[in-house]
Amino acid sequence: MALWKNEILNSNKLNDLFILNFKxxxxxxxxxxxxxxxxxxxxxxxxxxxxxxxxxxxxxxxxxxxxxxxxxxxxxxxxxxxxxxxxxxxxxxxxxxxxxxxxxxxxxxEILRESISKFEEHLNKNGRSEDITILRNHNINIVTILEExxxxxxxxxxxxxxxxxxxxxxxxxxTKSKEELMIIKECWNFxxxxxxxxxxxxxxxxxxxxxxxxxxxxxDLRKKKRRREQDQREGDSEDENTENKKTNKKDKKKQKKEFDKKINIVTRDRLIGAVTDGNNIEYNWDLTPKSTDLV
Ligand SMILES: [Zn+2]
Structure with missing residues:
Protein backbone atom coordinates (compact mmCIF):
# COMPACT_ATOMS: atom_id res chain seq x y z
CA MET A 1 0.00 0.00 0.00
CA ALA A 2 1.36 3.38 -0.90
CA LEU A 3 2.72 5.15 2.11
CA TRP A 4 0.60 8.23 1.76
CA LYS A 5 -2.56 6.15 1.85
CA ASN A 6 -1.61 4.79 5.21
CA GLU A 7 -0.84 8.26 6.30
CA ILE A 8 -4.23 9.58 5.32
CA LEU A 9 -5.66 7.03 7.67
CA ASN A 10 -3.15 7.21 10.45
CA SER A 11 -2.13 10.78 10.68
CA ASN A 12 -3.62 14.08 11.51
CA LYS A 13 -2.18 15.71 8.45
CA LEU A 14 -5.45 17.13 7.27
CA ASN A 15 -6.64 18.27 10.64
CA ASP A 16 -5.24 21.74 10.27
CA LEU A 17 -7.55 22.21 7.30
CA PHE A 18 -10.60 20.63 8.85
CA ILE A 19 -10.41 21.69 12.43
CA LEU A 20 -11.59 25.26 11.95
CA ASN A 21 -13.68 24.58 8.91
CA PHE A 22 -16.94 25.79 10.29
CA LYS A 23 -17.30 28.83 8.10
CA GLU A 110 6.54 37.67 -6.27
CA ILE A 111 5.69 34.38 -7.94
CA LEU A 112 1.99 35.02 -7.41
CA ARG A 113 2.12 38.43 -9.05
CA GLU A 114 4.31 37.32 -11.91
CA SER A 115 2.06 34.33 -12.52
CA ILE A 116 -0.91 36.57 -13.20
CA SER A 117 0.93 38.37 -16.00
CA LYS A 118 2.29 35.08 -17.29
CA PHE A 119 -1.23 33.73 -17.42
CA GLU A 120 -2.31 36.76 -19.41
CA GLU A 121 0.56 36.17 -21.82
CA HIS A 122 -0.53 32.57 -22.11
CA LEU A 123 -4.08 33.64 -22.99
CA ASN A 124 -2.73 36.16 -25.43
CA LYS A 125 -0.58 33.58 -27.17
CA ASN A 126 -3.64 31.44 -27.65
CA GLY A 127 -5.69 34.28 -29.10
CA ARG A 128 -8.12 34.32 -26.19
CA SER A 129 -8.78 38.04 -26.07
CA GLU A 130 -12.21 37.72 -24.45
CA ASP A 131 -10.71 35.68 -21.66
CA ILE A 132 -8.08 38.37 -21.15
CA THR A 133 -10.86 40.90 -20.57
CA ILE A 134 -12.37 38.57 -17.98
CA LEU A 135 -9.00 38.08 -16.32
CA ARG A 136 -8.39 41.82 -16.15
CA ASN A 137 -11.69 42.27 -14.37
CA HIS A 138 -10.68 39.81 -11.70
CA ASN A 139 -6.91 39.71 -11.42
CA ILE A 140 -6.70 42.23 -8.59
CA ASN A 141 -9.31 40.36 -6.60
CA ILE A 142 -7.54 37.07 -7.18
CA VAL A 143 -4.28 38.49 -5.87
CA THR A 144 -6.03 40.19 -2.95
CA ILE A 145 -7.76 36.99 -1.86
CA LEU A 146 -4.50 35.08 -2.00
CA GLU A 147 -2.44 37.70 -0.20
CA GLU A 148 -4.88 38.13 2.67
CA THR A 175 -18.61 36.38 -10.20
CA LYS A 176 -22.01 34.92 -10.98
CA SER A 177 -20.99 34.00 -14.51
CA LYS A 178 -19.93 30.38 -15.03
CA GLU A 179 -17.71 31.37 -17.90
CA GLU A 180 -15.85 33.87 -15.77
CA LEU A 181 -15.47 31.41 -12.93
CA MET A 182 -13.86 28.98 -15.37
CA ILE A 183 -11.21 31.57 -16.16
CA ILE A 184 -10.68 32.31 -12.47
CA LYS A 185 -10.20 28.60 -11.82
CA GLU A 186 -7.89 28.25 -14.78
CA CYS A 187 -5.86 31.13 -13.45
CA TRP A 188 -5.77 29.49 -10.01
CA ASN A 189 -4.46 26.27 -11.59
CA PHE A 190 -1.89 28.22 -13.52
CA ASP A 220 21.61 4.96 -1.07
CA LEU A 221 18.36 6.60 -0.20
CA ARG A 222 16.51 3.42 -1.03
CA LYS A 223 19.10 1.12 0.49
CA LYS A 224 17.65 0.78 3.91
CA LYS A 225 14.23 -0.10 2.66
CA ARG A 226 15.59 -2.74 0.33
CA ARG A 227 17.71 -4.23 3.05
CA ARG A 228 14.71 -4.54 5.29
CA GLU A 229 12.68 -6.24 2.61
CA GLN A 230 15.51 -8.66 2.03
CA ASP A 231 15.73 -9.49 5.72
CA GLN A 232 12.10 -10.27 5.69
CA ARG A 233 12.37 -12.49 2.66
CA GLU A 234 15.27 -14.41 4.11
CA GLY A 235 13.18 -15.07 7.18
CA ASP A 236 10.64 -17.03 5.20
CA SER A 237 11.34 -20.59 4.18
CA GLU A 238 11.19 -21.41 0.50
CA ASP A 239 8.44 -24.00 0.75
CA GLU A 240 6.23 -21.62 2.53
CA ASN A 241 6.85 -19.04 -0.12
CA THR A 242 5.41 -21.09 -2.95
CA GLU A 243 2.61 -22.40 -0.77
CA ASN A 244 1.65 -18.99 0.32
CA LYS A 245 1.73 -17.27 -3.00
CA LYS A 246 -1.87 -17.99 -3.77
CA THR A 247 -3.10 -17.23 -0.29
CA ASN A 248 -1.14 -14.02 -0.31
CA LYS A 249 -2.94 -12.95 -3.42
CA LYS A 250 -6.25 -13.56 -1.74
CA ASP A 251 -5.09 -11.80 1.40
CA LYS A 252 -4.03 -8.84 -0.62
CA LYS A 253 -7.43 -8.60 -2.21
CA LYS A 254 -9.02 -8.84 1.17
CA GLN A 255 -6.68 -6.21 2.54
CA LYS A 256 -7.49 -3.93 -0.32
CA LYS A 257 -11.18 -4.30 0.34
CA GLU A 258 -10.65 -3.60 3.98
CA PHE A 259 -8.64 -0.56 3.10
CA ASP A 260 -11.28 0.75 0.71
CA LYS A 261 -13.79 0.39 3.48
CA LYS A 262 -11.55 2.25 5.87
CA ILE A 263 -10.84 5.09 3.54
CA ASN A 264 -14.53 5.52 2.87
CA ILE A 265 -15.20 5.66 6.57
CA VAL A 266 -12.44 8.18 7.08
CA THR A 267 -13.72 10.39 4.30
CA ARG A 268 -17.26 10.04 5.52
CA ASP A 269 -16.29 10.90 9.06
CA ARG A 270 -14.58 14.01 7.82
CA LEU A 271 -17.62 15.05 5.88
CA ILE A 272 -19.89 14.25 8.79
CA GLY A 273 -17.61 16.41 10.87
CA ALA A 274 -18.13 19.16 8.35
CA VAL A 275 -21.89 18.79 8.64
CA THR A 276 -21.77 18.89 12.39
CA ASP A 277 -19.81 22.06 12.03
CA GLY A 278 -22.71 23.57 10.14
CA ASN A 279 -21.57 23.07 6.57
CA ASN A 280 -23.87 22.20 3.74
CA ILE A 281 -23.34 18.58 2.79
CA GLU A 282 -25.63 18.53 -0.21
CA TYR A 283 -22.90 17.68 -2.65
CA ASN A 284 -20.53 15.96 -0.39
CA TRP A 285 -21.48 12.39 -1.16
CA ASP A 286 -20.58 12.83 -4.79
CA LEU A 287 -17.32 14.27 -3.68
CA THR A 288 -16.08 11.32 -1.73
CA PRO A 289 -13.06 10.35 -3.76
CA LYS A 290 -13.00 6.73 -4.77
CA SER A 291 -9.97 5.14 -3.28
CA THR A 292 -8.94 4.10 -6.77
CA ASP A 293 -8.72 7.76 -7.64
CA LEU A 294 -6.14 8.23 -4.97
CA VAL A 295 -3.67 5.60 -6.07
ZN1 LIG B 1 16.59 26.05 2.92
Whole structure:
Protein backbone atom coordinates (compact mmCIF):
# COMPACT_ATOMS: atom_id res chain seq x y z
CA MET A 1 0.00 0.00 0.00
CA ALA A 2 1.36 3.38 -0.90
CA LEU A 3 2.72 5.15 2.11
CA TRP A 4 0.60 8.23 1.76
CA LYS A 5 -2.56 6.15 1.85
CA ASN A 6 -1.61 4.79 5.21
CA GLU A 7 -0.84 8.26 6.30
CA ILE A 8 -4.23 9.58 5.32
CA LEU A 9 -5.66 7.03 7.67
CA ASN A 10 -3.15 7.21 10.45
CA SER A 11 -2.13 10.78 10.68
CA ASN A 12 -3.62 14.08 11.51
CA LYS A 13 -2.18 15.71 8.45
CA LEU A 14 -5.45 17.13 7.27
CA ASN A 15 -6.64 18.27 10.64
CA ASP A 16 -5.24 21.74 10.27
CA LEU A 17 -7.55 22.21 7.30
CA PHE A 18 -10.60 20.63 8.85
CA ILE A 19 -10.41 21.69 12.43
CA LEU A 20 -11.59 25.26 11.95
CA ASN A 21 -13.68 24.58 8.91
CA PHE A 22 -16.94 25.79 10.29
CA LYS A 23 -17.30 28.83 8.10
CA UNK A 24 -17.59 27.15 4.72
CA UNK A 25 -14.18 28.54 4.07
CA UNK A 26 -13.16 26.05 1.40
CA UNK A 27 -14.84 24.72 -1.68
CA UNK A 28 -14.15 21.01 -1.20
CA UNK A 29 -15.83 19.93 -4.42
CA UNK A 30 -13.43 22.00 -6.51
CA UNK A 31 -10.55 21.06 -4.25
CA UNK A 32 -11.10 17.32 -4.61
CA UNK A 33 -11.66 17.61 -8.33
CA UNK A 34 -8.41 19.47 -8.58
CA UNK A 35 -6.47 17.04 -6.41
CA UNK A 36 -7.75 13.98 -8.19
CA UNK A 37 -6.55 15.70 -11.36
CA UNK A 38 -9.75 14.94 -13.20
CA UNK A 39 -9.65 18.02 -15.35
CA UNK A 40 -6.96 16.71 -17.66
CA UNK A 41 -8.09 13.10 -17.44
CA UNK A 42 -8.86 11.15 -20.52
CA UNK A 43 -11.69 8.88 -19.52
CA UNK A 44 -10.18 5.65 -20.72
CA UNK A 45 -6.93 5.64 -18.89
CA UNK A 46 -4.80 8.04 -17.01
CA UNK A 47 -1.29 8.54 -18.24
CA UNK A 48 1.66 8.22 -15.94
CA UNK A 49 2.00 11.99 -16.12
CA UNK A 50 -1.49 12.38 -14.71
CA UNK A 51 -0.73 9.89 -11.99
CA UNK A 52 2.48 11.66 -11.06
CA UNK A 53 0.76 15.01 -10.97
CA UNK A 54 -2.01 13.62 -8.80
CA UNK A 55 0.50 12.11 -6.44
CA UNK A 56 2.24 15.49 -6.19
CA UNK A 57 -1.05 17.19 -5.39
CA UNK A 58 -1.99 14.67 -2.74
CA UNK A 59 1.42 14.96 -1.14
CA UNK A 60 1.02 18.70 -0.94
CA UNK A 61 -2.39 18.34 0.60
CA UNK A 62 -0.86 16.12 3.27
CA UNK A 63 2.37 18.11 3.48
CA UNK A 64 4.08 14.88 2.62
CA UNK A 65 6.45 15.76 -0.23
CA UNK A 66 9.76 13.87 0.11
CA UNK A 67 11.60 16.64 1.91
CA UNK A 68 14.55 15.80 4.15
CA UNK A 69 12.27 16.07 7.13
CA UNK A 70 9.87 13.51 5.65
CA UNK A 71 12.69 11.21 4.53
CA UNK A 72 14.37 11.31 7.93
CA UNK A 73 11.12 10.33 9.59
CA UNK A 74 11.07 7.38 7.21
CA UNK A 75 14.51 6.31 8.38
CA UNK A 76 16.47 6.92 5.23
CA UNK A 77 19.96 6.38 6.61
CA UNK A 78 21.92 8.02 3.80
CA UNK A 79 20.85 11.36 5.16
CA UNK A 80 23.07 12.93 7.79
CA UNK A 81 20.23 14.95 9.17
CA UNK A 82 16.97 16.60 8.25
CA UNK A 83 18.47 20.04 7.57
CA UNK A 84 17.88 21.86 4.31
CA UNK A 85 20.99 21.48 2.15
CA UNK A 86 20.12 24.39 -0.11
CA UNK A 87 20.47 27.20 2.41
CA UNK A 88 22.93 27.71 5.24
CA UNK A 89 20.25 28.58 7.73
CA UNK A 90 20.45 25.35 9.70
CA UNK A 91 16.73 24.93 9.11
CA UNK A 92 14.95 21.60 9.07
CA UNK A 93 13.71 21.00 5.56
CA UNK A 94 10.04 20.70 6.36
CA UNK A 95 7.29 21.02 3.76
CA UNK A 96 6.80 24.61 4.89
CA UNK A 97 10.49 25.42 4.62
CA UNK A 98 10.66 24.35 0.97
CA UNK A 99 8.38 27.23 -0.03
CA UNK A 100 10.24 29.90 1.91
CA UNK A 101 13.84 28.68 1.65
CA UNK A 102 16.33 31.47 1.00
CA UNK A 103 17.59 29.56 -1.98
CA UNK A 104 14.30 29.97 -3.87
CA UNK A 105 14.66 32.24 -6.90
CA UNK A 106 11.68 34.34 -5.80
CA UNK A 107 9.34 34.57 -2.85
CA UNK A 108 5.72 33.49 -2.83
CA UNK A 109 4.25 36.96 -3.33
CA GLU A 110 6.54 37.67 -6.27
CA ILE A 111 5.69 34.38 -7.94
CA LEU A 112 1.99 35.02 -7.41
CA ARG A 113 2.12 38.43 -9.05
CA GLU A 114 4.31 37.32 -11.91
CA SER A 115 2.06 34.33 -12.52
CA ILE A 116 -0.91 36.57 -13.20
CA SER A 117 0.93 38.37 -16.00
CA LYS A 118 2.29 35.08 -17.29
CA PHE A 119 -1.23 33.73 -17.42
CA GLU A 120 -2.31 36.76 -19.41
CA GLU A 121 0.56 36.17 -21.82
CA HIS A 122 -0.53 32.57 -22.11
CA LEU A 123 -4.08 33.64 -22.99
CA ASN A 124 -2.73 36.16 -25.43
CA LYS A 125 -0.58 33.58 -27.17
CA ASN A 126 -3.64 31.44 -27.65
CA GLY A 127 -5.69 34.28 -29.10
CA ARG A 128 -8.12 34.32 -26.19
CA SER A 129 -8.78 38.04 -26.07
CA GLU A 130 -12.21 37.72 -24.45
CA ASP A 131 -10.71 35.68 -21.66
CA ILE A 132 -8.08 38.37 -21.15
CA THR A 133 -10.86 40.90 -20.57
CA ILE A 134 -12.37 38.57 -17.98
CA LEU A 135 -9.00 38.08 -16.32
CA ARG A 136 -8.39 41.82 -16.15
CA ASN A 137 -11.69 42.27 -14.37
CA HIS A 138 -10.68 39.81 -11.70
CA ASN A 139 -6.91 39.71 -11.42
CA ILE A 140 -6.70 42.23 -8.59
CA ASN A 141 -9.31 40.36 -6.60
CA ILE A 142 -7.54 37.07 -7.18
CA VAL A 143 -4.28 38.49 -5.87
CA THR A 144 -6.03 40.19 -2.95
CA ILE A 145 -7.76 36.99 -1.86
CA LEU A 146 -4.50 35.08 -2.00
CA GLU A 147 -2.44 37.70 -0.20
CA GLU A 148 -4.88 38.13 2.67
CA UNK A 149 -4.51 36.13 5.85
CA UNK A 150 -5.95 32.66 5.87
CA UNK A 151 -8.71 32.13 8.43
CA UNK A 152 -7.76 28.49 8.69
CA UNK A 153 -3.98 28.30 8.38
CA UNK A 154 -3.33 30.78 11.11
CA UNK A 155 -0.47 33.22 10.66
CA UNK A 156 -0.23 32.46 6.94
CA UNK A 157 -1.58 34.02 3.78
CA UNK A 158 -4.07 32.18 1.57
CA UNK A 159 -1.22 31.40 -0.79
CA UNK A 160 -0.53 28.58 1.67
CA UNK A 161 -4.01 27.22 1.13
CA UNK A 162 -3.23 27.15 -2.58
CA UNK A 163 0.08 25.40 -1.97
CA UNK A 164 -1.91 22.67 -0.24
CA UNK A 165 -4.23 22.59 -3.25
CA UNK A 166 -7.24 23.86 -1.34
CA UNK A 167 -9.65 26.16 -3.19
CA UNK A 168 -11.00 28.98 -1.07
CA UNK A 169 -14.71 29.55 -1.47
CA UNK A 170 -14.19 33.29 -1.92
CA UNK A 171 -13.16 32.75 -5.52
CA UNK A 172 -16.64 31.41 -6.24
CA UNK A 173 -18.15 34.68 -5.12
CA UNK A 174 -16.11 36.88 -7.42
CA THR A 175 -18.61 36.38 -10.20
CA LYS A 176 -22.01 34.92 -10.98
CA SER A 177 -20.99 34.00 -14.51
CA LYS A 178 -19.93 30.38 -15.03
CA GLU A 179 -17.71 31.37 -17.90
CA GLU A 180 -15.85 33.87 -15.77
CA LEU A 181 -15.47 31.41 -12.93
CA MET A 182 -13.86 28.98 -15.37
CA ILE A 183 -11.21 31.57 -16.16
CA ILE A 184 -10.68 32.31 -12.47
CA LYS A 185 -10.20 28.60 -11.82
CA GLU A 186 -7.89 28.25 -14.78
CA CYS A 187 -5.86 31.13 -13.45
CA TRP A 188 -5.77 29.49 -10.01
CA ASN A 189 -4.46 26.27 -11.59
CA PHE A 190 -1.89 28.22 -13.52
CA UNK A 191 -0.53 29.88 -10.38
CA UNK A 192 -0.44 26.53 -8.55
CA UNK A 193 1.64 25.13 -11.38
CA UNK A 194 3.99 28.11 -11.30
CA UNK A 195 4.73 27.46 -7.63
CA UNK A 196 5.55 23.89 -8.52
CA UNK A 197 7.78 24.78 -11.45
CA UNK A 198 9.59 27.66 -9.84
CA UNK A 199 10.01 26.24 -6.35
CA UNK A 200 9.49 22.51 -5.97
CA UNK A 201 10.96 21.32 -9.27
CA UNK A 202 13.95 23.62 -8.97
CA UNK A 203 14.42 22.50 -5.38
CA UNK A 204 14.53 18.87 -6.57
CA UNK A 205 17.10 19.62 -9.25
CA UNK A 206 19.24 21.55 -6.83
CA UNK A 207 19.05 18.91 -4.11
CA UNK A 208 19.99 16.24 -6.65
CA UNK A 209 22.97 18.31 -7.74
CA UNK A 210 24.12 18.87 -4.16
CA UNK A 211 23.61 15.23 -3.24
CA UNK A 212 25.72 14.21 -6.19
CA UNK A 213 28.45 16.50 -4.93
CA UNK A 214 28.14 14.95 -1.52
CA UNK A 215 28.10 11.49 -3.04
CA UNK A 216 24.64 10.55 -1.96
CA UNK A 217 23.01 8.57 -4.70
CA UNK A 218 19.38 7.78 -5.01
CA UNK A 219 20.29 4.15 -4.52
CA ASP A 220 21.61 4.96 -1.07
CA LEU A 221 18.36 6.60 -0.20
CA ARG A 222 16.51 3.42 -1.03
CA LYS A 223 19.10 1.12 0.49
CA LYS A 224 17.65 0.78 3.91
CA LYS A 225 14.23 -0.10 2.66
CA ARG A 226 15.59 -2.74 0.33
CA ARG A 227 17.71 -4.23 3.05
CA ARG A 228 14.71 -4.54 5.29
CA GLU A 229 12.68 -6.24 2.61
CA GLN A 230 15.51 -8.66 2.03
CA ASP A 231 15.73 -9.49 5.72
CA GLN A 232 12.10 -10.27 5.69
CA ARG A 233 12.37 -12.49 2.66
CA GLU A 234 15.27 -14.41 4.11
CA GLY A 235 13.18 -15.07 7.18
CA ASP A 236 10.64 -17.03 5.20
CA SER A 237 11.34 -20.59 4.18
CA GLU A 238 11.19 -21.41 0.50
CA ASP A 239 8.44 -24.00 0.75
CA GLU A 240 6.23 -21.62 2.53
CA ASN A 241 6.85 -19.04 -0.12
CA THR A 242 5.41 -21.09 -2.95
CA GLU A 243 2.61 -22.40 -0.77
CA ASN A 244 1.65 -18.99 0.32
CA LYS A 245 1.73 -17.27 -3.00
CA LYS A 246 -1.87 -17.99 -3.77
CA THR A 247 -3.10 -17.23 -0.29
CA ASN A 248 -1.14 -14.02 -0.31
CA LYS A 249 -2.94 -12.95 -3.42
CA LYS A 250 -6.25 -13.56 -1.74
CA ASP A 251 -5.09 -11.80 1.40
CA LYS A 252 -4.03 -8.84 -0.62
CA LYS A 253 -7.43 -8.60 -2.21
CA LYS A 254 -9.02 -8.84 1.17
CA GLN A 255 -6.68 -6.21 2.54
CA LYS A 256 -7.49 -3.93 -0.32
CA LYS A 257 -11.18 -4.30 0.34
CA GLU A 258 -10.65 -3.60 3.98
CA PHE A 259 -8.64 -0.56 3.10
CA ASP A 260 -11.28 0.75 0.71
CA LYS A 261 -13.79 0.39 3.48
CA LYS A 262 -11.55 2.25 5.87
CA ILE A 263 -10.84 5.09 3.54
CA ASN A 264 -14.53 5.52 2.87
CA ILE A 265 -15.20 5.66 6.57
CA VAL A 266 -12.44 8.18 7.08
CA THR A 267 -13.72 10.39 4.30
CA ARG A 268 -17.26 10.04 5.52
CA ASP A 269 -16.29 10.90 9.06
CA ARG A 270 -14.58 14.01 7.82
CA LEU A 271 -17.62 15.05 5.88
CA ILE A 272 -19.89 14.25 8.79
CA GLY A 273 -17.61 16.41 10.87
CA ALA A 274 -18.13 19.16 8.35
CA VAL A 275 -21.89 18.79 8.64
CA THR A 276 -21.77 18.89 12.39
CA ASP A 277 -19.81 22.06 12.03
CA GLY A 278 -22.71 23.57 10.14
CA ASN A 279 -21.57 23.07 6.57
CA ASN A 280 -23.87 22.20 3.74
CA ILE A 281 -23.34 18.58 2.79
CA GLU A 282 -25.63 18.53 -0.21
CA TYR A 283 -22.90 17.68 -2.65
CA ASN A 284 -20.53 15.96 -0.39
CA TRP A 285 -21.48 12.39 -1.16
CA ASP A 286 -20.58 12.83 -4.79
CA LEU A 287 -17.32 14.27 -3.68
CA THR A 288 -16.08 11.32 -1.73
CA PRO A 289 -13.06 10.35 -3.76
CA LYS A 290 -13.00 6.73 -4.77
CA SER A 291 -9.97 5.14 -3.28
CA THR A 292 -8.94 4.10 -6.77
CA ASP A 293 -8.72 7.76 -7.64
CA LEU A 294 -6.14 8.23 -4.97
CA VAL A 295 -3.67 5.60 -6.07
ZN1 LIG B 1 16.59 26.05 2.92
Missing amino acids: KEFDWRTTLEFISNRTTFTKRQCSSEDTKERSYRIKNLLKDLPTYDTLCKRDVDALENNKCIRCDENEIETWDHVWICNDNEANLD RSNILLGKSRIWEMLRGVFNDRFNHL IYKEFKTRIWLIRCEEVARLEKLKGIQKQ
